[in-house]
Amino acid sequence: MFLGLDLGTSGVKALLVDADQRIVGSGNAALTVSRPHPGWSEQDPADWVSAAREAIAALGSRPGIDLETIRGIGLSGHMHGATLLDAGDTVLRPCILWNDVRSHVEAKELDDEPAFREITGNIVFPGFTAPKLRWVAKNEPQIFEKVAKVLLPKDYLRLWLTGEHISDMSDSSGTAWLDMGARAWSDTLLGACDMRRDQMPALVEGSEVGGKLRADLASELGLSPGIPVAGGAGDNAASACGMGTVAPGTAFVSLGTSGVLFAANASYLPNPDSAVHAFCHAMPQTWHQMGVILSATDALNWYAGIAGAKPGDLTGELGENLKAPGSVTFLPYLSGERTPHNDAAIRGSFVGLAHESDRSALTRAVLEGVSFAFRDCMEALRAAGTELDRVTAIGGGSRSHYWLKVMATVLDVPVDVPADGDFGAAFGAARLALCAAENADAHEICTPPATESTIEPEVGMRDAFASAYERYRAAYPAVRGLMN
Template identity: 45%
Template sequence: MYLGLDLGTSGLKGVIIDDKGNVLAQESVSLSVSSPCATWSEQDPLSWWQACIDVIQQLHQRLDLSKLKAIGLSGQMHGATLLDAQGDVLRPCILWNDGRSQMQCQDLMNTFPELIERSGNLVMPGFTAPKIRWVKENEPEVFEKLAFVLLPKDYLAYRLTGFMSSDCSDAAGTLWLNPETRQWDDVLLAATGLTQANMPKVHEGCDLVGVLSEESAQALNLPELPVVAGGGDNAAGAVGMGVTNAGQGFVSLGTSGVYFTVSESHKANPENTVHAFCHALPNRWHQMGVTLSGANSLAWFAKLVDKTVPELLDALEESELQRTSVLFLPYLNGERTPHNDPLANGQFVGLTNATDLNGMTLSVLEGVAFSLLDCQNALANAGSIVDELSLIGGGARSAMWRKIIANVLDKRLIYRDGGDVGPGLGAARLALLGEQQSQGKDIEELIAEYCTMPDILASHEPDEEMKVYYQRKYELYQSLYHVTKPLNEALSNLS
């Protein structure tokens, strides 16, 4: 058996597969996010380790974990986890959806024009590098003690093994990695006052990086198992769904929303706000469009109206409502693709006395789908077009939402077995690949054998009768951001 640990924003999942790749068990523990100031988003790294202990404790109750052979990791990208020389956490981790470093981003692009060329990506507040510049300028006492910077899943790997490591898919999202060489770049590091001494060693996602330390094995009640480097959540999700070759793609409906396509080489296209990163598997890269509030938009709305997400979805389905005049912008955490605007705001437009809860719920589902269409258009402009998409993430469990996305994207969507735990499944597959590779087996043969596409649970074709409705509404959606942008900027100055 192989264990995948997926450290998300809202929780940590543990997924166990057998040596055929079948999912045997999964468990999860919730995590909380802190927002001490507007646009800030932080998390306590110590809560990740406690969640890891709790998840594995739950899995012990389901299966005999003495049969585990290896552990793989997946995690939320871009988070800045700062450690001192003793390996102790200096401050809460600044997360991927934190928008405080907008000024530092502009300064980095003005001062280091080669940064975009060497990293292949725009400098955005979500990435790790500008966060470190913000810490240096606003928390100099923390920066002075800073010895190591780790990404969230890599902090877990450190707690598990005692070794500091990363993989190139996750590291590419820091802006310190050169995606072509798949290693840290000295010039990029120097732009934020760091050197390679501050960074973990970069591996391929299926490389072994250590074994459970005696202390961790005891805390988790596990043998001293090998641990593989793993991958950033989206790259790991691609491994879980068998999206491993050029021309394949998927959409993820997790806390954020992601449109992911595989490429055979590093294809940078920052002018279209497309992310160009390494894949978690060797000799592969990928492009992404990202909307910062995917399934989080629906979770936020459910909390606002004191309902659960299933209650909202069930009520909407029972109503059989398919069209609404309400329009929703899902920019609750700002937006990346295509606007790169951390100050963009969420909005409902078109509310009247006749508006009911179902109409607002439908508008949220549509708004997230429109934000994914923005991503699709940006990727198409960057030369990345796919005919068929797999769908993963917690939001993908909703058949109604899947149908809306298929209609809006005008694509065939496939929901596969394990789609709700794609990154965790991918992390477990990477553990399997790593353990088998350590026995001298060829990695490309292993990828072909184990990284296949899971069974299809449902497929959704675009509905021609709804095409005109969605095209007209998308045009309004696009114009709304630009019309209200000055107002959003003025409102941000009031807080």
């Protein structure tokens, strides 16, 4: 058996798979986020350990599951968090999370230094780890002086499990300290933040061994001592391992609260000017690109609240047949946008409202606007050298057949719908555990799921949606101008 532990913002999931990658069982434990000031988002790392214990115990309590049969553990987690430890591994302050924006000034300062884009291949976003440390240095200098190690959230769980300071390439890509091409820490970038290499964890590939389970903890948890803990991955790369998005040219589109267009690459293809994330993947000599939008199903949920209806009812009202875009354009920038604008200040809007703009028209506009945002991501990936000929849809929004028709037509590629199953980050982490424990080839283990159906683009509406996309693109600078 192989265990995947996924540390999410809202909880920890423990997923157990057998040697044939069949899911045997799972356990969950909830987490909460502290927001002591506007724009702040923090968690106590001790809560992660408590939640991991609870999730593992819940898994072990299921009939027929013997935790002593586990032969490897894989880790996944939310990225970019700054977990600060002193020389005795005591946590110095609550972890500053990925969605904390207090360091937006520091992020711009670092991004204005050419070395960051040149070495990391990415914009320095406020959510990344490096600007958080610069903020701590400015605002909490007494804490900054005590920092002996900076760990990413999932790697604090690794410290608990193994007693070692280790991270993987994919998660470390989101710090703004990694030389992405060399897959190593950059002394230049660390120095720009008054940091040193010895304050960083050792690096391994996600499919390699990244420590072994402590004997005393193994006894406490009911596991076997000394089993390997895989390097693991950041949450998006782990999800890609779960989806089998590891071969060059494979891609998925995630219609979750936020949205991700994720493409695997055989080489390092940066394009920071378009706000594309170019990160290391969770296996050797593999990279990936991501276009990220901040409001996907979140935009539909927001509109559903205003319309006083459930999101599924709104999309269901549209029927099965795709309709040509109407006169209303929706910009889904409810909390700013990342790809391609890197604009935290922009906000969403409806453009082109008229007396005939009924609920159905606005629902269609929302689905189309989010799909156009994904088209922006695809164009950004294309500018960075990645052409996609199909994508796999995952996430809650993928349950809407109508939305997938819009997406296929807007992106002008087939959209595959996987067969039912759990292919998320915890499953990807379990796959990486199998690779590390068995010294298996990750490309052979991380295969894609069976395809249940494929949504083809509506060729007859290609021109109509292309014209609507051009209106969408023209709306951003106009709305941005009104907000300045």
